[in-house]
Amino acid sequence: MLSGFFADTLQLGIAQAVISAVLALAIVYLARRNEIHLERETAVALVRGFVQIVAVGSILVLVFRGPSWTSAFVLLFMMLAAAATSARRARGISGAFVVSFYGIAGGAGIVIALMTVLGVIDPRMASLIPVGSMIIASAMNSVALALERFRSELAANVGLIEAGLALGAAPNQVVAPHVEAAVGAAMIPRIDTLRALGIVWIPGLMAGMVLAGSDPIYAAIYQFVVVAMIVAASGLSSVISTLLIRGRAFSAAEQLVI
Amino acid sequence: MSDEPEQLNSAVLRTQRLTRVVEGRTLIDEVSIEVRCGEVVAVTGPSGSGKSSLLRLLNRLDEPTGGTVYLDNRDYREIPPRELRRRLGMLLQRPFLFPGTVARNLAFGPGAHDEELAKETIAELLDSVGLPGYAERDVRRLSGGEAQRVSLARTLANRPEVLLLDEPTSALDEAAQLGVEELICRIIKSQGLTCVIVTHDRDQATRMAGRTVLLEAGRVVSR
Numbered sequence: 424m425l426s427g428f429f430a431d432t433l434q435l436g437i438a439q440a441v442i443s444a445v446l447a448l449a450i451v452y453l454a455r456r457n458e459i460h461l462e463r464e465t466a467v468a469l470v471r472g473f474v475q476i477v478a479v480g481s482i483l484v485l486v487f488r489g490p491s492w493t494s495a496f497v498l499l500f501m502m503l504a505a506a507a508t509s510a511r512r513a514r515g516i517s518g519a520f521v522v523s524f525y526g527i528a529g530g531a532g533i534v535i536a537l538m539t540v541l542g543v544i545d546p547r548m549a550s551l552i553p554v555g556s557m558i559i560a561s562a563m564n565s566v567a568l569a570l571e572r573f574r575s576e577l578a579a580n581v582g583l584i585e586a587g588l589a590l591g592a593a594p595n596q597v598v599a600p601h602v603e604a605a606v607g608a609a610m611i612p613r614i615d616t617l618r619a620l621g622i623v624w625i626p627g628l629m630a631g632m633v634l635a636g637s638d639p640i641y642a643a644i645y646q647f648v649v650v651a652m653i654v655a656a657s658g659l660s661s662v663i664s665t666l667l668i669r670g671r672a673f674s675a676a677e678q679l680v681i
Numbered sequence: 682m683s684d685e686p687e688q689l690n691s692a693v694l695r696t697q698r699l700t701r702v703v704e705g706r707t708l709i710d711e712v713s714i715e716v717r718c719g720e721v722v723a724v725t726g727p728s729g730s731g732k733s734s735l736l737r738l739l740n741r742l743d744e745p746t747g748g749t750v751y752l753d754n755r756d757y758r759e760i761p762p763r764e765l766r767r768r769l770g771m772l773l774q775r776p777f778l779f780p781g782t783v784a785r786n787l788a789f790g791p792g793a794h795d796e797e798l799a800k801e802t803i804a805e806l807l808d809s810v811g812l813p814g815y816a817e818r819d820v821r822r823l824s825g826g827e828a829q830r831v832s833l834a835r836t837l838a839n840r841p842e843v844l845l846l847d848e849p850t851s852a853l854d855e856a857a858q859l860g861v862e863e864l865i866c867r868i869i870k871s872q873g874l875t876c877v878i879v880t881h882d883r884d885q886a887t888r889m890a891g892r893t894v895l896l897e898a899g900r901v902v903s904r
Contacts, residue, residue: 582777583779585742585777586773586779587789587793588742588766589742589770589836590766590767590770590789590790590839591764591793591794591839592763592789592790593793674744679742
């Protein structure tokens with residue numbers, strides 16, 4: 424219906440953005456009538472999200488015109504930004520940013536590099552950056568979940584952990600169940616995504632490929648490929664970050680310091 | 682390392698101007714005490730006087746910010762933490778048992794040092810704490826008093842040279858308190874253990890220990 428009014432895609436996009444933002448604000452208004460105050464947070468997030476995504480779109484226009492190696496810098500920048508976001512979940516732990524970055528770079532970075540070398544990810548920027556960003560974003564969420572869960576596990580089990588230490592056990596031994604819980608908690612959403620793929624959720628990439636004229640079967644298979652890469656990257660990222668943060672939870676004299 | 686020369690001493694455990702300051706707050710203030718072999722020393726004092734902080738320093742669960750501890754005349758910072766904690770067995774205020782069976786809990790300490798605890802030893806330990814036949818019982822099914830007895834047996838399974846007890850009966854109801862106290866006294870006596878017991882209860886200190894150290898605001902005010 425809207426496309427009938429706007430011949431220009433930019434104008435159409437702005438109109439679609441306005442309508443979807445109005446819908447989100449209407450929900451906020453309904454929430455406010457039920458004494459749930461989300462207006463400030465939602466308004467800020469809507470404006471910020473819109474500005475960010477338009478800015479990224481504009482940058483991508485420029486990047487796509489540049490040489491292909493610039494995609495490595497774009498992905499690196501994404502990993503740094505992702506690390507800064509997930510590190511907020513581990514406030515109070517020294518070096519949380521570094522841990523998050525190593526986790527994301529080690530998980531998402533390795534999967535992206537390996538899959539590009541193997542030809543699973545098209546090395547052209549128009550493909551590498553969107554697919555890479557999806558993998559990085561998922562790794563970021565997994566690292567954030569893992570760090571948050573690990574920190575709360577330690578906080579809830581200080582007595583048990585110190586009982587183990589007091590018996591002369593190694594820190595790695597006493598926190599092993601909590602490492603497992605943290606990695607498990609980080610992986611559950613990814614595994615559920617894989618499980619519900621196509622039934623509960625038809626992801627954007629597949630929809631985009633179909634809209635762009637790709638064969639729907641190939642689009643479906645490639646979506647599976649992307650989700651499988653996301654599971655691999657998330658698993659690796661959450662394991663790396665949890666093991667690194669585990670090392671920082673104890674002093675050199677094996678005292679719990681978080 | 683300490684800025685004072687180490688002096689040979691017959692005390693098995695000796696603190697030398699032991700201090701811990703956290704964020705400008707002094708928890709332990711230059712505490713110097715000695716515990717001789719086979720001696721039972723009670724550390725008592727009002728709430729917040731630093732009793733538990735002192736015990737945590739002895740087990741090196743916390744790090745001193747000043748002074749040190751000597752175990753058999755050796756600065757305890759020279760001893761690997763896991764070995765030190767095994768030698769200085771600590772019974773916490775609450776039992777904090779690991780999920781699973783009683784036997785698994787008893788085997789935890791020796792297992793952490795790659796040693797297997799024989800079934801017979803588990804049975805003997807459980808007999809000694811008045812819980813015969815409890816080896817395969819799930820720890821979730823234990824009462825507070827039983828859990829603390831298992832915790833004591835778990836600490837003893839490591840065969841510590843010194844036993845550190847942090848208010849071992851304060852989390853128990855009155856009936857269980859007396860039982861656990863009598864049990865600890867009996868075990869200390871029968872095994873000739875060197876022991877430091879922290880308690881806020883002066884009467885308990887008198888009943889259990891041969892000597893009492895009184896702490897106030899992190900300082901020793903009488904001994």
